Amino acid sequence: MSRMIKIRVPATSANLGPGFDCLGLALDIWNEVIFETGEGLNFRVSGEGAEKLNKGNRNLLTKAYARVHQLCGKNMEGVSISSHNEILMSSGLGSSAAAIVAGVLGANEMLGNPLIQGELLKLAADLEGHPDNIAPALLGGLVISTKAEDGFLWKRHEIPEWTVVVVKPKLEWTTKMARAVLPKSVSRADAIFNIGRSMLVVEALLNGDLEFLRKVMDDRIHQSYRLRHISGGMAAYNTARKFGAAALSGAGPSIIVFTVPDHAKDAKAQISSVFEERGIRAKSLVTKPVKTGAYRVES
Numbered sequence: 001m002s003r004m005i006k007i008r009v010p011a012t013s014a015n016l017g018p019g020f021d022c023l024g025l026a027l028d029i030w031n032e033v034i035f036e037t038g039e040g041l042n043f044r045v046s047g048e049g050a051e052k053l054n055k056g057n058r059n060l061l062t063k064a065y066a067r068v069h070q071l072c073g074k075n076m077e078g079v080s081i082s083s084h085n086e087i088l089m090s091s092g093l094g095s096s097a098a099a100i101v102a103g104v105l106g107a108n109e110m111l112g113n114p115l116i117q118g119e120l121l122k123l124a125a126d127l128e129g130h131p132d133n134i135a136p137a138l139l140g141g142l143v144i145s146t147k148a149e150d151g152f153l154w155k156r157h158e159i160p161e162w163t164v165v166v167v168k169p170k171l172e173w174t175t176k177m178a179r180a181v182l183p184k185s186v187s188r189a190d191a192i193f194n195i196g197r198s199m200l201v202v203e204a205l206l207n208g209d210l211e212f213l214r215k216v217m218d219d220r221i222h223q224s225y226r227l228r229h230i231s232g233g234m235a236a237y238n239t240a241r242k243f244g245a246a247a248l249s250g251a252g253p254s255i256i257v258f259t260v261p262d263h264a265k266d267a268k269a270q271i272s273s274v275f276e277e278r279g280i281r282a283k284s285l286v287t288k289p290v291k292t293g294a295y296r297v298e299s
Helices: 060-071 095-110 117-128 134-139 175-180 188-207 210-216 223-227 233-241 261-276
Strands: 004-015 019-037 041-047 079-085 142-148 151-157 163-169 245-248 255-259 282-287
Touching: 004 095, 004 134, 004 245, 019 095, 019 134, 019 188, 019 282, 041 060, 060 079, 060 095, 060 117, 079 095, 095 117, 095 134, 117 134, 117 151, 134 142, 134 151, 142 188, 151 188, 163 233, 163 261, 188 210, 210 245, 210 255, 223 233, 223 245, 233 245, 233 255, 233 261, 255 261, 261 282
Parallel strands: 041 079
Antiparallel strands: 004 019, 019 079, 019 142, 142 151, 163 255, 163 282, 245 255
């Protein structure tokens, strides 16, 4: 019998300043993926990343789709997968997590939902290697997550509406590069600095307190190391801080800033201009957090 499933998956921003590898927030930027029974494996992308992703059928999404079948002991039947992507790739907005979640959720739906939510989260996070983007992409909202001996521990929160500006410079910056510039160890003082502030970031986001968020969104574990290796990164970050609570989105290179609606347009322009003055093109957008994670679109 022919089947067609449509899945929507949101972008995510992880770390949020001091919450290194444990905080993530779903954003109102979406990839939409259609799975339809067909002959063999066919994969096609429109929108962001189309030129790169249309070079073959093997990618994070199709690997995740196949992994669910393998885990459930099912043969993978022919499927045609088409994705329209709005999430910027290599941006720090969780494009890889979105691909994995789409593949896992799409396969589970096509198989009649043999896996429950916790199993989907563990499978997707195992494929990604960490849950900080996976959890909010799947669950929505603000998610605190960490590895445990038998899987992952997580807590999801719904937060009030925020205005969020994201500026992404067009330059080469892979996750591998972003990890390579980090120190092998940090001091006890820096660890304490981040632990305290990560808890306060959650409080500020839950309470909609922008002024408090500005005070607690500093970091000593990853941001400065990465910003120094991103051309214009530190200057763009400092410019963003003039408009609200700023951070490197995920591993970068995008800058994210929580601001008031009236300042969003100027924030976009001024942060972008920092990169453009250095000959680096930048994409910018205004978005907001979303309570909804990945879901099946009912026809």
